[in-house]
Amino acid sequence: MTFFKKIVIFVIFSQLFSLKGVTQGIIVQGIVRDAFDNRGLENAHVKILNSDSNVVALVTTEIPYTVIHSEGAVKKNKNPNSGAFFECIVPKNGSYTAVVSMMGYKTKRVLFHVPQDYGKKLEIGDIYLFQEQKALEEVTVAATKLKIYHSGDTLVYNADAFVLDKQNVLEDLVKMLPGVELRDGRVFANGRFVESIIISGKDVMPSDPMQLMKMLPAYIVDKLKFYDQQGEKSKTMGKDMHDASYVMDVYLKRDYHAAWLGNAQAGGGTQKRWEGLGFIMRFDDRQFFTISADANNIGRERENTDICTIESAYDDRDLTNHQLNLNYSYHPTDKLRFDVNGVARRQDTEFGVKEKQKLDLSNSTDIYKLYSKTSNKINDYYRGGMSMTLRPRKGLYGKLMYSFKYGKDTEESKGYSITSLRDINISDSVWLQIGQMQATVPTGITNIYKDSVLSLRHAYEHKAETEWHLALGGNLLKFKIDYDMHGDNGNINQRYINRVFEDEETEAKRKSLHDTQIKDVATTMQLEYNINYIEDSSKRGILTPYYTFIHKKAHDYRELVLFEPQNDGSEVSHIDVDNSRRIKEKSETHTLGLYWIHEMQLHRKGWVCFNGQMPIHIKDVSVQLIHETASNRQHKQYILLSPTLEMKWYPKADDRKGSITSLNLKGWCNQTTPKEIYLLNQTDTSDPLNTYMGNPELRKQTDLGLSLGFRHYFERNKHNTYATFGSTNTWNAIAIQSIYDKQNGTRTLMPVNVDGKYNISLECGYGMPLASNQTCWLNLSAGANYTRCANMMFDNSNNQGFDYMKLYGYRVKANLRWNNTSRNVEVAYTVASNGNGIISNADSNEKLQELTNSLSITSHLPAGINASVNCNFISRFGFEMKTLNRTFIFTDAHISKSIYKEKVELSLSAIDIFHQRKHVQFVMNGEGHIETMATQYIPAYVLASIRFNWSLSSKKKR
Template sequence: MYKILFILLSFTFFSVSSAQNIVLTGEVINPITNEGLHEATVKVLNAANDSVLASTKAKLNMIVEERNGNSTGYLDKNSGAVFNLRISSSFQDVVLIVSASGYDSVKKNIRIDSEKKRIDVGTINLLPVMKQRNLNEATVTATKIKMYYKGDTLVYNADAFNILKNESLRKLVQQLPNTKIEEGVIYVNGKAIESLLFSGKDFFNGNIDAALDRLPAYIVSKVKVYDKQGELSELTGRDMHDKQYVMDVHLKREYLGTWMAKLEADVATEKLWGGQGFLMRMDDRQMLSIDADVNNFNEERKMVDIGNMVNSYPTGIHKNKVANIEYYFEPNNTWRFSSNASVQQKEQKTHSWTNTETFLAPDNLMAKNKTFVSDKNTRVNAYAALRARQTKKWQSKLKFDFTFDNMRHAQDALTLAFWKRGNQDWHAWEVDSIWNNVTRLSSDDMLYTLLNPTLQKQKTFTYKPEWKTSLVLGGNPFNIDLQVNHNNVQNDLYNNYKLDYLSTQDNDHRRIYNNHTEHNTTVDATIDYGYKYFKNDKYDGVFTPYIAFNHTYGNLSHPYYRLERMQEWSDALDWTKGSLGILPDGEWQAICFDNENSYYSKEKKQTGSVGMRLSHKLTGLKRGNIQFDADLGAVLQYKHLDYQRNEQSYDIDRHAYSFRPTLTMEYRSNGKHKWSPELRLNYTGKQQLPDLLNMLQIEDYADPLNLFRGNASLQGEYAHRLALRYGISQRKTRHDMYLSLQYTRTHNNIVASSIYNTENGGRIYEMVNTNRTHEANGDVGYSLPLDKNQRFYITLSVRGNYRQNADMSQLSAATEKGGLLQQYGVTPNAILRGTVGNKFRFSSRWNTAFSTIKQSSMDTHYRETRLAADFSWDLPWKLQLASDFCANIYNGFADASINKAHCQWNASLARRFLSDQLSVKLIANGILTPKNNIYSSINATSRVESYTDILPRYFMLSVVYSLDWTQKSKRNTK
C-alpha cells in the first residue's frame, strides 16, 4: 500500500514539474558596431520535428529623460536588444534561430535543464551579409564604442582601446574608463572587484595579479562588470543574496583552444640579465598555464609589457627565479578541478640609510642607522581543489594547500643615537663618518653607538586541508565548512649586540643564539542554513542561522643562549657579521644558557559564535532596489596561556561575551533613468581580547634598549566602524561620481606606552588602554570623457584622512603624560588618459599629499608631490616607442638632502618581425638618474626618513618570440 501511494505521489510531482515553463533570455547585437538589433526575430523550434514552439522580437531598452517638466524617450542602441521566450520544460532539445533583415541568421542548439526556471543563452552576434559588412566596416572603424551598459552590466569593448601586441591584460584594464588598480585590487567607479573571471569561470583561483599579468590583451573581446549570482543561488535556483561584484573577461572566439607561447631573452649593462618562457591554452572548459622566469633586475614578471609605467619601486637589488604551472578544468556543472604548483627563489641585497626622530619633550631622540641586508628565500607551494555536484541539489568541495618556506636572512646594522640639542655640524654627516670620529665627540653630543649584525635561518611547513558541502533541503541550502591550518616553524637566530655609551653608562656586549621551534594548529568549523522566508514581485528575503567555532592551539620552545659567557671563545672572535653562525665546541649549552630570557609557552584560543544573517530586498520600487543585510551574532571568546620563564610558571586565562553586529543598507538604481545612483551604508562592531603575552607579570630585558613590562589590567578593545559609499553614473554621457567615507572609534584601544631614559636612551614599554583613538578618512572622485568619442578621459579626486590618539610617550616616569596627538592630510589627484587615432596612447597623473602632525609642543608640516606620465606609440615599419616618467618632489622633511625633486625616466623602442611573432626591444632604464627609493613617514610619535639603493642606470636588449599554433594551422589549412 505504501509503495503504491509513493508511486502515485511521485507521478503527481513529476506531472506538475513537467507542466512548468522555462524562460529563455538573451540579447542580439551587431558585433561590428556593438549596437543592439531592434526588432530582430527570435524563434524556438522543437529539435525533433522543427515545429515552432515560440517566437518574439528583440527589443532595445527605452531611456526616458525629463527636462523642464517634459518627458522624452529614446532607444539605447549601446545596449543589446533583449528577448524573452517562454516554453514548456517538457522539451529537452530545442533550436534557437535569430534573424534580421540584411544579416546572416544564427542557429543555436540548446539543451533544456528542467531544474532551472530561467536559461540565459548569452549574446547572439548577427553579422551583416558580406556586401553590407564591408561597407559598414569602412564607415565605423574610427568610431568604435568603448563602453556601454547592457541592463545592469557595464561592457567595455576591448578592440576600441589602443593595445600593443605584447601587452598584458593589466594594460587593458588600466585604460578602462573609471577603473584603477591599487595593491592588487581592481576598482571600477571606486568599487572593489571581488573576483576576476574568464567567461564566467575563475580560472586563476582568485589570484587577480596572476590573471592580469599572464593573459595577453590582444585576445580579449569584451570586459564585462556586473553582479554575479553566487554558487548557492546556482545550486538552489533561487536568489540567495550571495552576489559578487565581478569583472568577466571574454576572449575572441578564434583564440579559444589556441596554444599561445612566448620565449624571451634579456641582456643588459651592469651585469643584468633575464630569461622567460610562457605556454598557455584556454577554452570554454579548461585552462593550462605554464611559465618560468629568471632575472636580476628587480622584476617579478609573468608577461612583459612594451611600455611599463612604474608606480612604485621595490627596495634593494633582487634576483628572482620562478616556475609555475596552473590547471583548471570544468567540463560541466558537475565537476570542477583546479590546481597550481610553483617554486620560487628570491635573493635580495639592500643598503639603506635611515634617520629616525622620536617626538619627546623637551628634546627629541635622534637615531641614524646604516643597514645592509642579504636575504635568500625559497618557497614551494602546491594547491588542488575538487568540486563535485553529487546531485543537482548537493555539492561538495575538497581543497588542500601545502607551502614550504626556507628563509635565510643576514643583516649588518650600525646605529648612532643622540639628543637633539641644537644643530651640530656632524648631524649632516654620513653614519660611517660619525662612527669614525665618534671618539672626538663628547657625551653631551653622542648618546650611544650600536653594532648589531644578525643571521637568521628559518624553515616553515604549512598544511591547509578544507572540506565544504552544501545540500539543498526544502529548496534552501544547508552548508558545512571545515578548515584546518597547521604549521611548523624551525628557527635558528644568531645575533651580535655591541652597545657602547660615551657617558658613564655601562656598555652591553652580547652574543646571542636562539634555537626555537613553534607549532600552531587552527580549526574552523561553520554550519548554517539559508531559509528563503519570503518572495514575491516586491519583497525577497533570506534568513540564515549559523553556528561557528574556532579552536587554535600553539606551543613555542624558546631557549636563549648568551655565548659571550664563554669568554675565551668569545674574545677570539670579532663582532662583525663574519663571526655569525659559529657555535663553540664542547659542552657549552649549560655554560651559555640564559635562564632569565628562555621561556616555554602553550596557548589555546577558542571562539564560539551563534547568530543569524538576515538579507531582505525591496524590489518593487520605481527607481531601483533596496537591500538590507544584518549579521547579528553573539560571541564567546576564551584564551588560556601556560607560560614558563626563569623557573616560574604563569597560568592566565581570559574570556569575554560580546555582540558583533554588522548592518548594511544598499540602494541600487534599476538603470532606466538618466542618472543611476548607488548608496551603501555599513556599521560593524567587533571586540577583541588582548594578547595574553602582554598581560603577564614579567619584565623582559632581552633587548637592553627596549625593556618590556606586562600589564595585568589590560582590557579587550571594541572597534566601531561606520562606512558610507555613494556613486552615481550618467550612462549616456559617461559621467561618474563617487563619495566614500569611513569613521572608526576604538574603545579601550590597545597601544604601547613608553617611558624613555634620558641617561641611556632606552625605553620601558607596556601595552595600555586608551579611549582617545579616532580615525576618519574619505575619498571623492569625478570622471568624465572630454570628447564625444571618449578618446580622452579625466578623473579628479580628493582624498582626506584624520587620526587622533593620546600621546603615550614620556621622557621619564616623572614627566607628565602628553596631550592629544593629531595627524591629518589632504591629497588632491588628477588622472588624464587618452588615445590619438589607433596608434598613440598616453596617461598622466598628478597628486600632492599635504600632511600635518599637531602635538602639544610643536606642529610639523610636510608634503610630497608626485608627477607621472607614460605613452606608447605604434610607429610605421612596425616600430613601437614607449616611455614613462616619474618625479617625486619632497618638502618639509628633516633630512635636507631629501627636500628636492627625484626624477626617473625610462624608454623603450621595439621592432616586430615575422608577422609580429618576433620582437626586438631596446630599453633604457634610469636615463636621468639611477633608480632609488626614498621612504618617508611621519606619525604621532616619530618621524622616519629612509633612503634605499636599488638599481644603477642600465640599457637592455630583449628578444621576444611568440606564436599561437592553432591559428597558424588554421591559416595553413585555408
C-alpha cells in the same frame, strides 16, 4: 437572428479566442543600438529562432515618439537616444536566438533562455550592432570601436578598442580601462572592489590571479566584463541566495580557444642587468593550464601598481628574483572540477648604506648620527594546493581542499651607529674606524652601537577544508570544517657592543643565540541552515541560524643562550633564565548567531534589501608562561557581540542588482579580545634596545562603525559616479605604548587600552567620456581620512605621559586618457596630490605632501615599430628632516619592433634615465622623530630584449 449573422458572430468570437490564445506566450522585449554612437537603429529586422532553428517571430524595431499638436497638425517627435525598441511573443519556455540585421551593419545573434515559471515578460537588454567595414581603393575604413557599454547588469569593455602590442599583458590592459584602478595589486571598477577574476565565464583562475595578470598576453583578450556572479549557494539552490561576488570576467578571443599559446623573453643590459620570462597556456571548455617562469635582477619584483603609485615600483631594494608558477584546472562536466596550483620562488636581496645625518629636531638638542649597514637576505618560498568540487546531483554541492606553504629566510647583516651632540669635522675613514672600535673616541660622542646578526628561519603552514551544501526543499543546509596548522622555527645569532659615554664610560658586550619554535593548530566547525521564509516575484526573505565552534592550541618555545666575553678572550655561556620561556595557549570559542536577508520591490521605486547579523561569541582563553624557576598563568572569559545591520536601495524598478543606481547604508559593532600573549605578566629584555612588558589587565576592544555608499551610472551619456563615507569609534583600543629613554636610546613597550579613538573617511569619484566615440575619457577621484588617537610614543626624561594627536590624509587624482586606435596612439596624463599630517598637543605639527604628475605616451609607428615613454614628476615636502624634501623625475622609455610575421619582437628599454630610483630606510625614536635615514640608490640601466610569441590551434576556427 439570421443564419448569416450567426456565422459572422461565430467568426468574430473565433478570432478573438484565437488572439487570446496567441498572447498566452511570453513577451520578449529588447533595444537595438548603434555600437558607434549609441543611437537607436530604427527598422532593424529581428528574427526569433527556436532551438530547432525555426522562425517563431519576425518584427522590426521602432524608435518611440511623443505626439505634438502644432498649428492644427500632428507631429511625431522621436528621440534616437532612447534606443529602437522591439517586442514579440515566443510560444513557450526554452532556448531561443535573436538574429538582428540591418543594411550596413553586421548581423548579430543573441542567445537567450526563458526558464520555467518565468512570467509573462522577458527583457534581453541592449543589442549593439557594429558597422560593416568598407573597402575603398584598397583602404579599409572601419568605425571606431566602442570602448565601454552596459549589457543588462554587466559593465563591458572592448579590448580591441585600446592601443595594444604583442608585449602588453592583461595588467597593462586593465590599467587602460576608464574607471578601473589597480591599488596595491587589487582591482577596483568605479570604486568597487573586484573580489575575483575568472576566464570566459569559468572560475578557473589560480590562487594568485595577479601573477597571471602579469603574464597573460593582452592581444588574446576579447572583452572584459564586470558583474555580480552567483555564489555556490545560489548554484546549489537554483535561485538567488544573496551570495554573489563582484568579478572581472576575461573573455578570450575565439581564435585562442582550445589553442596552445605562449611566449618567451630574454634580455641583458648595463649594470649587469638581465631578465628571462616564459609563459605557456591552454584554455578550452574542459581544461585550463598555465605555467610561467620569471627570473630577473632588474631591481624589483614585478608589481601591479597604478601609474601614480610610485613607491612600490621604485622604493624596493635591489634584488634578484626567480619564480615558477603552475596552475591546472579540469572540469569535464558541471558535476566535477579539479584544481591544482603551485609556486616556487627565490629572492636574493642586497642592501648597503653609509650616511651621516644631522637630525633637525624642534624643541630638542641637535643630534648628529652616523649610520652604516650591509645586509644580504635570501628568501625561499613554496606554495601548493589542490581542490575538488563535486555536484553529484541537483541540490548537492561538496568541496575538498588542501594547501601548504613553506618559507625559509637566511639573513646576514652588519651595522653600527654613532651618536654625537655636536658636528665633529673628521674624515669618513676616521668615522669608520670609530664605528669599528679601532680609534680613539673624540669628545662629544654619546653612544656607539655595533652589531652583527646571522638569522635562519623556517615557517610552514597546512590547511585542509571540506564544505557541503544540501538543498532540503526550499531551504539549504551548510556544513564546513577547517583545519589549520602553522609553525615558525628559527634561530638568531647576534653579537653586539654598546658603549655609552656618560659621566663614566660603560660598555656592554654580548653574544646571544635565540632558538625559537612556534606551533599553532586551529580547528573550526560551522553549521548553518538557510530558511526561505518568503519568495515571490516582488519579495524574498532568507533567515539563517548558525553555530560555529573554534578550538585553538599554540605552543611557543624560546631558548636564549648568552655568551659573555672574558678579558682573556674566552667566552662563558649560560642560559638566560629570565628571557628563555615556554608559552602554552588554548582558546575555545562558541558562536551562536542569526543572519537575515529581506528583499522587496517598492511601488514604482525600485528594490530595497535589508540584511542583518547578530552573533554572540563566548570565548574562553587560557595562557601559561613557564620559566625555568617560575610560571605564570592567566585565564579569561569573554562574551562578545558583533551585530551588523545594512540596507541597500536600488531606485530603478528594472535594476534589481543595483548595477545602475544603488544606495547603501550600514552600521556595525565589533568586539575583539587581546592577543593571548599580551595577557601574560612578563618582562622580556632579550632585545638590548627594546624591553617588552605584558599587561594582564587588558580589556576587550569595541568598534562602532557606520558607512554610507552611493553609486550611479548615467545610461544616456555614459557618465558614472560613486561616493562612500565611513566612521568608526573605538572603545578600549588595544595599542602598544612606547617609552623612550633618551640617555641610552632604549624603549620600553607594553600593550595598553586607550579611549578616545575615532576615524572618519570619505571617498568619491566621477568618470565621463569627453568624446561621443569614447576615444577620450576623464576620471576624477578624491579621498580623505581623519583619525584621532593617543600618541603612544613619549620621552620618559621629563616624566610626561602620552597626549592625543590627530592624523589626517587626503588624495586628489585626475586621469585623462586619449586612445585612438585609428591613429595607433594612446596618451595618459595623471595628476595626483597626496597629503598626510600630524597634529599633536605636545609636539610640533608635521604636514607631508606629495604632488605627482604622470605622462604616458604609447604609439604604434609604421614598419612595425612601437614606442612608449613614461614620465613621473614627483615633489615631496613637509618632512621635519629637511633632507627628505626633494623633487625628482622617474622616466622610462621603450621602443620595439616586430619581425617575422609579428612573432618575434626586439625591444630596447631605458629605465630611470635621470637616475632617481632609491631605497630609503627610516628609523624613528620613541618621540616619533626620524632618528636615522639610510639611502641606497638603485642603478639606472638600459636593457635589450628579444621576445618570441607563438600559438598552436588544435583545429580550424571559424
